[in-house]
Structures are given as structure tokens and as C-alpha cells.
Amino acid sequence: MSKVNVTKLHTLTGHKDCIYSLERGKNKSEFFSAGGDGMVVLWDLNEPENGRLIARLPNSIYAMSYFEKANFLIVGQNFEGIHLIGLESRKEVGSLKISKSAIFDIQLLGDYAYLVTGDGGLFSVDLNNLSIVKKAFASEKSARSIAINPLNNDLAVGYSDHSVRIFKADTLELVKEIRSHKNSVFTLTYSPDYRFLLSGSRDAHIKVWDVEQDYEPSQSIVAHMYAINNLVYSPNGKYFASCSMDKSVKVWDAEQFKLLKVIDRARHAGHGTSVNKLLWTSYENQLISASDDRSISIWDIDFKPN
Numbered sequence: 001m002s003k004v005n006v007t008k009l010h011t012l013t014g015h016k017d018c019i020y021s022l023e024r025g026k027n028k029s030e031f032f033s034a035g036g037d038g039m040v041v042l043w044d045l046n047e048p049e050n051g052r053l054i055a056r057l058p059n060s061i062y063a064m065s066y067f068e069k070a071n072f073l074i075v076g077q078n079f080e081g082i083h084l085i086g087l088e089s090r091k092e093v094g095s096l097k098i099s100k101s102a103i104f105d106i107q108l109l110g111d112y113a114y115l116v117t118g119d120g121g122l123f124s125v126d127l128n129n130l131s132i133v134k135k136a137f138a139s140e141k142s143a144r145s146i147a148i149n150p151l152n153n154d155l156a157v158g159y160s161d162h163s164v165r166i167f168k169a170d171t172l173e174l175v176k177e178i179r180s181h182k183n184s185v186f187t188l189t190y191s192p193d194y195r196f197l198l199s200g201s202r203d204a205h206i207k208v209w210d211v212e213q214d215y216e217p218s219q220s221i222v223a224h225m226y227a228i229n230n231l232v233y234s235p236n237g238k239y240f241a242s243c244s245m246d247k248s249v250k251v252w253d254a255e256q257f258k259l260l261k262v263i264d265r266a267r268h269a270g271h272g273t274s275v276n277k278l279l280w281t282s283y284e285n286q287l288i289s290a291s292d293d294r295s296i297s298i299w300d301i302d303f304k305p306n
Contacts, residue, residue, distance in 0.1 A: 076103030116143035158185030192237035200228030243275035
């Protein structure tokens with residue numbers, strides 16, 4: 001078991017409202033932030049104090065995804081569909097009306113973007129011609145999160161009806177429904193080897209599903225005091241982190257699913273309100289957290305053998 005040393009490196013400010021979304025950039029030191037103020041800001045961990053505004057939209061932003069092939073950022077705007085921001089020109093290069101509801105997550109597979117919306121919609125979008133290819137409505141409740149397994153073409157979606165549903169990414173055929181939690185499923189992620197699917201919920205539990213055993217339950221962890229907003233794996237896949245409405249970030253051993261570290265206000269000058277999003281970068285293993293307190297924290301996570 002590793003010992004974890006945590007150091008807070010930077011606190012980034014400038015957003016005028018809650019921050020809901022973080023996304024990687026073209027270079028490993030770059031990332032984007034966005035939230036309730038409609039601003040999309042580009043940051044560089046080499047010069048973290050110098051954030052650059054690249055777009056300002058009139059409504060809240062809950063989801064973004066970077067499309068490396070064309071070097072543009074897909075931004076999901078509340079009530080207005082997606083906007084494509086060219087990162088060379090820093091101008092909008094396209095837009096597509098998706099739904100009158102909020103877009104809560106955007107994930108990419110090849111040249112396709114997959115989006116989920118507040119009215120229960122799941123959409124696949126061809127990014128080459130910017131068109132909706134397929135859509136599926138498997139619940140009347142909000143669809144909140146997506147995870148994609150390219151090995152078996154599975155697309156997992158978490159819903160506010162407490163369920164996780166598995167679709168086939170190419171057809172959006174519903175192939176399995178998992179009554180997974182006691183409340184909304186806010187976050188999903190596959191392990192880097194795609195053996196497990198992790199789900200985090202408003203019920204404060206992390207649940208682990210065995211993909212090779214048809215998503216049979218493997219672990220159930222009482223992980224936080226309040227809703228779990230996001231789960232991310234470390235670049236080497238040995239660890240994962242969770243963040244919560246309880247204001248904390250927690251670091252876990254990914255093999256044994258054991259808690260290694262709690263990052264909070266009392267111990268590490270952490271966030272003062274709900275932590276909404278995480279991004280674990282390959283830039284010096286730095287972990288980024290974003291909060292309702294309108295700030296972004298940059299953490300050095302150092303693992304040392306006992």
C-alpha cells in the first residue's frame with residue numbers, strides 16, 4: 001500500500017459562478033474550465049495564474065469535450081445544444097441544436113460525440129458533418145453521465161431514476177439495465193483496463209461492476225457523506241479519485257478499492273463548498289478540482305511506498 005502526500009500547489013480564480021466542467025487540452029499541461037457563468041477558460045499548468053478566456057456563452061455549461069483530431073472544443077450549453085470552439089481561431093466553428101434540456105455529459109468515441117440530457121435523452125453526433133445520427137430515450141428522468149468501453153462497444157449511462165443502462169455505441173440499442181443505486185447516478189467511469197465500471201451516486205456510494213461478468217456487482221463502498229459528483233482514474237490506472245458535495249476529494253487504491261487519502265478544507269485548505277469535477281493530468285501527476293466556491297485547486301499527489 002502506498003503512502004500519499006498531498007500538496008496544494010495553486011488556487012485559480014476568475015470564474016463568477018460555480019464551476020461544473022473540466023477538460024483536457026491539446027498539450028498535457030493545458031486544461032479548460034467552465035460553469036454557471038458561461039465562460040470557457042484555458043489554463044496552462046506551466047503558468048497557472050494566467051487563465052485565458054476563449055468563449056463566453058449566455059447560459060450555464062455543464063459539459064465539455066476536446067476533439068483532438070480537429071483541435072476544437074465541444075461545449076454543451078444549457079438549453080442551446082453544442083457549440084464547437086476552434087482552438088486556433090478561438091472562434092465558434094459550428095453549432096448543433098440538441099435538446100431544450102441541459103446537456104450533462106459529452107464523451108467521444110472516434111468521430112462521434114455522445115451526449116446525455118436532462119430530459120432523459122442519449123444522442124450520438126457525427127462530428128464530421130455535425131448531425132445527430134441516433135437518439136434514445138430510455139427514461140423520463142435525467143440522463144446524467146456517460147462512460148464508453150471501446151473494447152466491447154458498450155456505452156454506459158447513469159440516470160436520475162437510480163439506474164445505469166448499457167447501450168451499444170453504434171446502434172444505441174439498450175442491452176442491459178442495472179438498478180444500481182438509491183438515488184441519481186451522477187458519474188460513471190470504466191477502469192483503464194475496462195474490467196470494471198465504477199458508478200457514483202447522490203446516495204454517497206461508489207459501486208463497482210464486473211464488466212467481464214455481465215456487470216455483476218463487485219463492490220459497494222460508502223464513500224462520502226453526500227452526493228458523489230465525479231470519479232476519475234490516475235494516469236497510471238493504479239488509483240482513482242472521487243469528489244463530493246461534502247466538500248472533499250478522496251484518493252483510492254484502484255486494485256483493492258481502499259481509501260488512501262482525504263483532501264478537505266481542514267487538512268489541506270481544500271474547497272469550502274461542493275466539489276463538482278476532477279481532472280487527473282499526466283502533467284507531473286497533478287490533480288485538478290473545481291467547486292461551487294468558484295475556484296479551481298491544483299494538487300500534487302505524491303505516492304511513496306510505506
